[in-house]
Amino acid sequence: xxxxxxxxxxxxxxxxxxxxxxxxxxxxxxxxxxxxxxxxxxxxxxxxxxxxxxxxxxxxxxxxxxxxxxxxxxxxxxxxxxxxxxxxxxxxxxxxxxxxxxxxxxxxxxxxxxxxxxxxxxxxxxxxxxxxxxxxxxxxxxxxxxxxxxxxxxxxxxxxxxxxxxxxxxxxxxxxxxxxxxxxxxxxxxxxxxxxxxxxxxxxxxxxxxxxx
Amino acid sequence: xxxxxxxxxxxxxxxxxxxxxxxxxxxxxxxxxxxxxxxxxxxxxxxxxxxxxxxxxxxxxxxxxxxxxxxxxxxxxxxxxxxxxxxxxxxxxxxxxxxxxxxxxxxxxxxxxxxxxxxxxxxxxxxxxxxxxxxxxxxxxxxxxxxxxxxxxxxxxxxxxxxxxxxxxxxxxxxxxxxxxxxxxxxxxxxxxxxxxxxxxxxxxxxxxxxxx
DNA sequence: CCCGTCTCGTTCGGATCCGAACGAAACTCC
DNA sequence: GGAGTTTCGTTCGGATCCGAACGAGACGGG
Numbered sequence: 281x282x283x284x285x286x287x288x289x290x291x292x293x294x295x296x297x298x299x300x301x302x303x304x305x306x307x308x309x310x311x312x313x314x315x316x317x318x319x320x321x322x323x324x325x326x327x328x329x330x331x332x333x334x335x336x337x338x339x340x341x342x343x344x345x346x347x348x349x350x351x352x353x354x355x356x357x358x359x360x361x362x363x364x365x366x367x368x369x370x371x372x373x374x375x376x377x378x379x380x381x382x383x384x385x386x387x388x389x390x391x392x393x394x395x396x397x398x399x400x401x402x403x404x405x406x407x408x409x410x411x412x413x414x415x416x417x418x419x420x421x422x423x424x425x426x427x428x429x430x431x432x433x434x435x436x437x438x439x440x441x442x443x444x445x446x447x448x449x450x451x452x453x454x455x456x457x458x459x460x461x462x463x464x465x466x467x468x469x470x471x472x473x474x475x476x477x478x479x480x481x482x483x484x485x486x487x488x489x490x491x492x493x
Numbered sequence: 494x495x496x497x498x499x500x501x502x503x504x505x506x507x508x509x510x511x512x513x514x515x516x517x518x519x520x521x522x523x524x525x526x527x528x529x530x531x532x533x534x535x536x537x538x539x540x541x542x543x544x545x546x547x548x549x550x551x552x553x554x555x556x557x558x559x560x561x562x563x564x565x566x567x568x569x570x571x572x573x574x575x576x577x578x579x580x581x582x583x584x585x586x587x588x589x590x591x592x593x594x595x596x597x598x599x600x601x602x603x604x605x606x607x608x609x610x611x612x613x614x615x616x617x618x619x620x621x622x623x624x625x626x627x628x629x630x631x632x633x634x635x636x637x638x639x640x641x642x643x644x645x646x647x648x649x650x651x652x653x654x655x656x657x658x659x660x661x662x663x664x665x666x667x668x669x670x671x672x673x674x675x676x677x678x679x680x681x682x683x684x685x686x687x688x689x690x691x692x693x694x695x696x697x698x699x700x701x702x703x704x705x706x
Numbered sequence: 707c708c709c710g711t712c713t714c715g716t717t718c719g720g721a722t723c724c725g726a727a728c729g730a731a732a733c734t735c736c
Numbered sequence: 737g738g739a740g741t742t743t744c745g746t747t748c749g750g751a752t753c754c755g756a757a758c759g760a761g762a763c764g765g766g
Contacts (some may be wrong), residue, residue, distance in 0.1 A: 282657050288560040295597060302710070307690045308600065311718080316572065319500070331744090332613065347628075349738090351560045351674055352631045352675075352677060352678040353676055353688060354675070354681075354686055354689040355677040355678045355680075355689060355694075356674055356677050357682040357689070357690075357693040358677075358681050358684070358689040358692050358693050359582055359586075359680065360693075360695075361692070361696035361697055361700065362575065362578055362579050362582055362692075362696060363582070363583065363697045364580075364581055364623070364696070364700050365575050365579075365696040365697075365700045365703075366575050366576055366579030366580075367623045367702045368623075368699070369572055369575055369576070369703060370576065371623075371703075371704075372703045373572075375722095383753065384723095384724090384752070384753065385752090386671045387752095389749090393738070401681075401714095402714090402715070403589050403713095403714070403715080404735060410580045410581075410584075411752085411753070411754090412753070412754060412755075413716085414715085414716075414717080414718090414753080414754070414755075414756095415719085415752065415754070415763085416715090416752050417715065417716055418751075418752070419751085419753095422750095422751070422752090423524070434714095437713095437714085437761075437762070438714095438760075438761055439713065439714040439761050439762070440713095440714065440715080440761095441714085441715065452704045458564075461564055461565055461568070461569055462565075464568040464569050464570045464571075464572045465565040467568075467572065467699060467702060467703050468567075468568040468571050468699060468700040468702070469537045469657075469702060470699065470701070471571070471695060471698060471699065471743075473567055475698075476567040476568060476570070476571045477567060477570075478521075478691065478695070479571050479575075479619060479692065479696070480567075480570040480571050480573075480574045481609075482576040482684060482691070482692045483571075483574035483575060483577070483692070484574055484578075485575050485683045485688075486581070486582065486680060486681060486683065486684065487574065487578045487581045487740090488683070488685040489681070489682060490578075490581040490582060490584075490585045490680050490681060491581045491584075491585075502712070546740040572745090586756095587729095590714070590743080597721065597722070597753095597754090598722095599721090599723090600721090614744095615745070616743095616744070616745080624723070624724090625723070625724060625725075626720085626745065626746085627723080627724070627725075627726095627745085627746075627747080628722065628723050628746090629745090630745065630746055630747085631721075631723085632721085632722075635720095635721070635722090650731075650732070650743095650744085651730075651731055651732085651744095652730070652732070652743065652744065652745070653731095653743095653744065653745080654733050654744085661709095691710065
């Protein structure tokens with residue numbers, strides 16, 4: 281059975297051990313005992329409604345139930361935790377270190393990249409910061425308006441723009457970096473040095489898998 | 494020496510082994526051989542301008558140089574890699590799985606939360622998805638307009654709003670979840686099963702440190 | 707020298723993201 | 737029953753985020 285939604289066609293199949301039978305989307309989660317996807321969805325809802333630790337119990341229960349099946353629980357747990365930790369860390373660093381200086385996360389990242397590189401082309405800043413060129417134009421506009429950095433046309437190529445920190449911007453970075461780094465220590469305080477190193481190495485593997493240097 | 498920027502005051506100090514002397518923000522990076530912050534900034538710029546692996550060399554060089562000093566390189570590496578990996582993974586999953594269905598990352602997260610919980614209050618969706626109530630109002634508006642979920646006033650408390658998936662929304666989730674999960678496998682393909690488990694566990698520690706359940 | 711192609715940054719429209727403020731609803735106390 | 741307080745979701749203004757399209761600039765070939 282195939283299903284087409286928004287012009288995209290997908291072949292559906294019951295994610296049971298024998299692979300037979302057909303999932304009926306409108307019935308998910310359904311009462312078919314052999315349908316492991318429905319089992320998974322139902323178990324997740326049950327563990328959540330009890331207000332327990334969200335991801336830990338969900339992952340454990342579903343991992344046992346779907347072992348060997350088509351749902352890759354280990355990868356799912358890894359990805360969900362990457363996203364969850366990144367979200368939590370960003371919010372903490374934003375609220376405790378950046379917001380008092382009226383800075384956003386991306387504003388900080390852009391300032392950091394420009395601080396490190398000095399006179400740098402905007403296309404490189406966008407690539408380093410991981411944002412689009414269009415977004416960078418807006419962020420640079422905001423930081424420029426704040427008097428933290430300045431832009432100038434490339435002497436050899438009028439299409440290109442170079443940015444650098446103003447004296448005010450440099451001063452701000454010297455003040456903020458130690459504070460930012462101190463909060464980085466706080467958010468990872470629960471980890472041993474070995475865990476931090478292992479974490480960084482493993483995440484580097486993931487990042488390089490997705491976007492090779 | 495203290496410096497005040499935007500109403501926030503910070504005490505500056507040279508991050509050298511003896512802790513003496515004063516950093517002059519406008520001169521950073523400066524020529525003072527004992528100033529390790531300037532060393533760090535300069536080394537980072539140098540390694541980058543050569544187009545080598547960005548974070549690996551930077552971290553190694555600076556970790557050696559600043560060992561025992563005030564800059565916490567291990568925590569910094571951990572946090573930067575969390576953010577970088579999360580960014581890369583999100584972009585990949587968005588472009589390869591979600592965009593063909595005209596979904597954003599947060600739209601997906603909200604659909605996922607509502608799919609798992611069934612009839613759920615919007616304040617809980619916002620908390621689960623890690624976004625503000627104001628943002629959720631907009632995202633729900635978009636998904637409602639797409640015909641993927643519907644809202645109704647809480648029968649017992651007119652202040653509250655409940656959301657659930659429409660049949661079209663449920664069908665979409667059944668199609669998308671396997672694809673999303675398959676791509677989760679792809680983005681973590683470079684890791685062993687043990688690394689994935691260790692990664693998830695370590696990140697869970699970080700997330701719980703920042704936002705206890 | 708001119709034309710075609712490619713690159714760069716900006717603009718555009720739409721989506722997300724936030725905190726603060728607001729109106730409506732619920733609750734508690736007198 | 738009314739007043740005061742708290743909670744909920746929405747609205748607001750500003751910032752970010754994207755891909756696509758555009759104008760300007762650079763380059764190569766004829």
